[in-house]
Amino acid sequence: MRFPRFLQRHTVLVEPFLGNSSTGSVYGPAVEVRGLLEQKTRLVRNAAGEQVTSSSTLRAPLETAAPAKSRVKLPDGRTTVVIAAVRQDGAGLPVPNHLEVQLQ
Structure with missing residues (x-):
């Protein structure tokens, strides 16, 4: 099941991280993304497996x-x-598939 349009209440700009160069981090062009933003502090794990604090979570379409x-x-x-982007796939259940984007 696709992420319903009526849940996409917030608009953010995402500059995707492309990597590092000799002058620092490199980002792609900003893309407007609609989703559901929850501003709530919680502990999450980053890519290195360390616990870090997330101040917000964006739920957006899987793509x-x-x-x-x-x-x-x-x-x-x-x-x-x-911090991390986690795919939430309902595996055929009647729940919306989405990308959970955990933000610092």
Whole structure:
């Protein structure tokens, strides 16, 4: 089941992390992403398996490109960084498939 449009209440700008260069981090062009933003502090694990604090979670369509270390500009103007992006696939159950993007 696709992520329903009526749940896509918030719009953020995502600059996907492409890698590092000799001058620092490299990002792709900013892409507007619609999703459901929950601003709630919780502990999550980063790519290295360490526990870190997440201040917000964005639930977006599965095709969203938001790898770890991507920059995200929230509706309030604050810029944050992706800790991890986790696919939530209902495996045929009647629940919406989505990408859970955990933000610093």
